[in-house]
Amino acid sequence: MTKIPLRLYLETSFWRRLVDNQSPERRKASYRLYRFLLDRHEMLVSPLVFEELEHTTTAAELRPLLRKMKRGRVERLAQTAAVTQAAQSLLDEAGWGGGQGTDALHIAFAMMANVDVLVTWDAADIARKKTRDLVRRIARTWRIPFPELLTPVETLQWLHLSTR
Amino acid sequence: MMAELKAYRRKLGLRLAKADREGRFAQELRRICRSATRWYNAQIAAIEREDAARKRRARRATARSIERPPKPRRSVRTPGRHR
Numbered sequence: 155m156t157k158i159p160l161r162l163y164l165e166t167s168f169w170r171r172l173v174d175n176q177s178p179e180r181r182k183a184s185y186r187l188y189r190f191l192l193d194r195h196e197m198l199v200s201p202l203v204f205e206e207l208e209h210t211t212t213a214a215e216l217r218p219l220l221r222k223m224k225r226g227r228v229e230r231l232a233q234t235a236a237v238t239q240a241a242q243s244l245l246d247e248a249g250w251g252g253g254q255g256t257d258a259l260h261i262a263f264a265m266m267a268n269v270d271v272l273v274t275w276d277a278a279d280i281a282r283k284k285t286r287d288l289v290r291r292i293a294r295t296w297r298i299p300f301p302e303l304l305t306p307v308e309t310l311q312w313l314h315l316s317t318r
Numbered sequence: 319m320m321a322e323l324k325a326y327r328r329k330l331g332l333r334l335a336k337a338d339r340e341g342r343f344a345q346e347l348r349r350i351c352r353s354a355t356r357w358y359n360a361q362i363a364a365i366e367r368e369d370a371a372r373k374r375r376a377r378r379a380t381a382r383s384i385e386r387p388p389k390p391r392r393s394v395r396t397p398g399r400h401r
Contacts, residue, residue: 170323205330205354210322220361230358233351238344245338255331255338259347275320 160195160271163264164228166206167275168306169199172222173215180275180306183317187273187306190315192226199223200231200263202256237266240296248288254279261289264301271302273309281305 171177171184191197211219231237241262245255257279264272274280281303293300302312310317330350337346 167320167323170320201351201354201358204358205350206323206326208354208357210326216361217365220358220365224362224365230355233347235344238347241347242338242343251331251335253328253331253335255334256327257331259334276324 157194161198161267161269162191162195162309163198163200163231163260163267163269163272163301164203165260165272165274165276165280166203166210168273169203169207169219169223170211170215171275171306173211173219183306183310184275186315186317187309188222188226190310190313196229197226198229198231198264198267198269200260201233202259202263206256231263231267233263234266237262240266244288244292247292248285257285261285261301261303265289265293265298268299269301271304271309271312273304273306275305277305281308 168184168187171180172188174181207216207219237259241255241259244250244258244262248254248258250258257276260274260280261272272280279285286303289303290300304312307317334343334346334350337343
């Protein structure tokens, strides 16, 4: 029986952690997930991930990180009218301030691409109950599948894999 | 590291919020995405060029080692035998 590959949207913080020397535990968890996903499941990124990497990554970190993206054969999502509309609706419904517009965009890209999981280290704004409930509610209204918003550690648990 | 990302994300969010107030949210988002995609493509192209050059160098080195016969070993004179 052939396994159906999962679709995972990997947000910028996930990629940044792969080259992070400050938090070895988080780096290890990100690596574990990345290695599991390689050649098994679909990794997706949006142009927003590139935009954030371009402005927040040093030249020394960038090359190994981009090589990992290349090796992972990441699927690049396109910015469409549906994504723009979804992001604006999310912002309106959530009543988020301007500063969280980028979080809404990541979620909109993930929702419109029908991903199974949005993986992020941002537990303060994205991978939290309030945002999860909001995304579920909106997805039900739009009658589209909703992605799970999880940290890499939660994703490993969700996949029934060891987190250590 | 994450603080940097958060700060940039906030800056980008505010830029988009301003564009939204001015009724050009979609246009601004399209501009950001296009520029980011161009940057990513250029970076990947540079990596591919680097890899191709490395492969070429390795291939040349292999070809050179096959073409040239190994140098004959210099005989070492032992003092006792050639007296």
